[in-house]
Amino acid sequence: QIEAMTLGQRVAVIEEGTVQQVAQPQELYRRPANVFVATFIGSPSMNVAQAEVVDDTLRFGAFTLPIPERLRPVVGTRSTVIAGLRPEAFSTAGSGVQVTVDAAAVENLGTESHVFFGVDAPPVGVATHRVVDDSGPAIVEGTSTVFIARLGPDSEVQPGSTLTLCVDAERLYLFDADTGVTLLA
Numbered sequence: 001q002i003e004a005m006t007l008g009q010r011v012a013v014i015e016e017g018t019v020q021q022v023a024q025p026q027e028l029y030r031r032p033a034n035v036f037v038a039t040f041i042g043s044p045s046m047n048v049a050q051a052e053v054v055d056d057t058l059r060f061g062a063f064t065l066p067i068p069e070r071l072r073p074v075v076g077t078r079s080t081v082i083a084g085l086r087p088e089a090f091s092t093a094g095s096g097v098q099v100t101v102d103a104a105a106v107e108n109l110g111t112e113s114h115v116f117f118g119v120d121a122p123p124v125g126v127a128t129h130r131v132v133d134d135s136g137p138a139i140v141e142g143t144s145t146v147f148i149a150r151l152g153p154d155s156e157v158q159p160g161s162t163l164t165l166c167v168d169a170e171r172l173y174l175f176d177a178d179t180g181v182t183l184l185a
Contacts, residue, residue, distance in 0.1 A: 001041070005029075013037050035082055035124060035180035038173060044087050044114055047147040050177060051122035052082035058083050058172075061119035061145070065097050066171045074174060074183040082124050082180065084173030087114065090149035092157075096166040103157050104146075115157050123173045124180075 004011045005025040012022045013036070014177040025041075032038035032046075039045045051060040053075055058065045060083055067075055075081060101117035123145045149165055157163055174183040 001043070005041070013040055015040075028177060031182070031184065033182055035084070035175050038084050038175070038182075042086060042121060044148045044150065046084045046086050046173065047119075047145075047146075048082055048084045048124045048175075049072050049119055049145045050124060051081055051121070053078055053081060060121035062101075063097075063099055063119065063121075063167070065172065068170050068172065071172065071174060071184070074185075078177070080177040080181065082175035082177055084175065085147070085167065086149045086171060086173075087148045087150035089168045089171040090115075090151070090165045091113045091168070092151055092155055092163065092165065094166045095170070096168045098164050098166055099126070100162060100164050101147075101149075103159055103161050104155050106159050111153050113151045113157060114152070115151055115155075115163070117147055117149070119147050 004026075010022060011025055011028055013020045013028060015036050021037045023031075028037060028041045032041060035048055039048060044092055049060045050062075051058040053067075056067050056072060058067055058081070063162060065083070101115075103115050103117055105116040107114040107116075121144055151157065176183060177182060
């Protein structure tokens with residue numbers, strides 16, 4: 001993936017022999033055609049979970065995010081969607097919706113830290129684009145989905161600590177809950 005994204009002028013993302021999207025590397029990252037491309041491109045990958053649509057908000061786990069005005073028409077009358085947030089949509093300071101999470105694990109990489117935390121929402125199987133039963137080992141015990149936040153090098157988060165994260169809802173990705181296809185034009 002790194003070589004393709006670095007050297008490629010156009011990159012094809014293929015799942016089980018089927019082309020999912022062909023585009024320039026940044027186009028794949030910024031405008032993935034479906035959940036598979038969204039979670040395949042980027043490291044760490046995009047966080048995805050099934051979300052309930054309630055009025056003008058999305059609810060999944062302890063998260064209640066306002067649906068940005070520009071995205072409301074694409075949600076339409078859907079009752080559920082797959083919500084996606086890249087790890088960099090989280091910060092420890094700034095404007096946005098605040099959520100309190102428990103840091104299950106922290107990878108300190110020098111230039112950044114990856115904070116892993118549980119979200120009590122049904123996980124999304126990228127191969128089928130549907131909610132799945134993930135009975136395998138989990139980094140976060142007792143939760144359904146693991147999210148990753150990419151924080152700056154000055155974050156002092158320790159495993160087991162509770163922290164407040166700001167979520168930039170403008171960086172939200174939305175996918176159809178049945179097909180996994182993007183709802184964004």
